[in-house]
Amino acid sequence: MNTISNQIDSILPLPAVEKELLLSRLQRIEVAKGKLIISAGKIGHHVYFIEGGLARAFCENQRGQTTIWFGQEGDVMLSYLSFFKDQPGYESIELLENAVLYRISSKDLQELYRQHIHIANWGRKFAEYELLKAEQRFMDLQFKTATERYQDLLVNSPAILKRVQLGYIASYLGITQVSLSRIRAAIK
Amino acid sequence: MNTISNQIDSILPLPAVEKELLLSRLQRIEVAKGKLIISAGKIGHHVYFIEGGLARAFCENQRGQTTIWFGQEGDVMLSYLSFFKDQPGYESIELLENAVLYRISSKDLQELYRQHIHIANWGRKFAEYELLKAEQRFMDLQFKTATERYQDLLVNSPAILKRVQLGYIASYLGITQVSLSRIRAAIK
DNA sequence: TTGATTTTTTATCATTTGTTAAAAAAAATG
DNA sequence: CATTTTTTTTAACAAATGATAAAAAATCAA
Secondary structure: OOHHHHHHHHHOOOOHHHHHHHHHOOEEEEEOOOOEEEOOOOOOOEEEEEEEOEEEEEEEEOOEEEEEEEEEOOOEEOOHHHHHHOOOOOOEEEEOOOEEEEEEEHHHHHHHHHHOHHHHHHHHHHHHHHHHHHHHHHHHHHHOOHHHHHHHHHHHOHHHHHHOOHHHHHHHHOOOHHHHHHHHHHOO | OOHHHHHHHHHOOOOHHHHHHHHHOOEEEEEOOOOEEEOOOOOOOEEEEEEEOEEEEEEEEOOEEEEEEEEEOOOEEOOHHHHHHOOOOOOEEEEOOOEEEEEEEHHHHHHHHHHOHHHHHHHHHHHHHHHHHHHHHHHHHHHOOHHHHHHHHHHHOHHHHHHOOHHHHHHHHOOOHHHHHHHHHHOO
16 A cells, blocks of 8 residues: 555545645655754755655754654644744654655645645644644643653653653653653652 | 725625626524634634634633634634634534624635635635634733733733633633632732 | 763752632622 | 622642753664
């Protein structure tokens, strides 16, 4: 089975013609661990589908870097601000492992949106699902304690916990690494 | 000038034909202060455009109600989970003032998405802009102090501050009312 | 393996925010 | 206007997290 094809269908299944069109605009790239895919303050001109590997998005602030997102197999990687409004984004995205990505230029994808209703609805579904994820993320930060958020990660994303150092996890949870160490010691 | 028409165009300007189609599916309603428009745990079957009035979304939790959103003139009001996935939503939405709303049934809007590419792209733009707002909201909660978030409200949403009691503002900012009082005393 | 580097944990103290209760102020009601 | 109710502020103490520094553990490289 073609993984990238499944990834597209998991957002909204596309008819064969539109699926082929979208696939024909994708470029497969292999990228080494450490590579910066998107740079904060710059406009990103591509949307990436992760077929394999691990990435993190982070923002620079007074405390150094804060990780705001982890992406793995099956996730889509982009700067929302860049793709939706053609503006520089807040975040940088780097690869934490060697990766296989498929990318499409924003220009090509916008063009497909304009011309094909199935792809327009596919793009709508993509934005809607991302919005639900963002809402969930916001509610977790608003309503759950740091300990609960860490326990959620243990249950829902054990793979990421295994692959990533705790400093990144701590900032993803919105706490310091010291605080995460305390939480880990407390729940044992 | 027709306000609801402008509100639609502010998301993405629609050609006359599609604009008329969308407008024809809208129903104007006047709703009294205090009315619950959307109920947590139930599926909401409409999307609302606020022409006038003020609303708040809130979640029930162990500490009582936490306000997660304020909506005023020009905003769109819906449960993301209900409209995007036909599932019960987290939040209730109530009117804090008498309001004039335009509503469309989810069913009608989904049907328009399926049949008209301009409306599909309009819906995509809507989801994209809401996603940018959700991202901004998340980043504010992650990166700013409660004092900074309150000062942002003072600058960006003075109208809401004037119209809403501080208990609601405090929970919107993710802090207790007591804490907000302290912040207000400190920055004077 | 050994030594150097990085990551994680622990300790201490300061700061912020939460909790509870009461006082003060403001708004609503008769 | 006076009274009642609601909202906001203040106070005192507890709990959680941040900041800094140092120790311990794990990882990496020669």
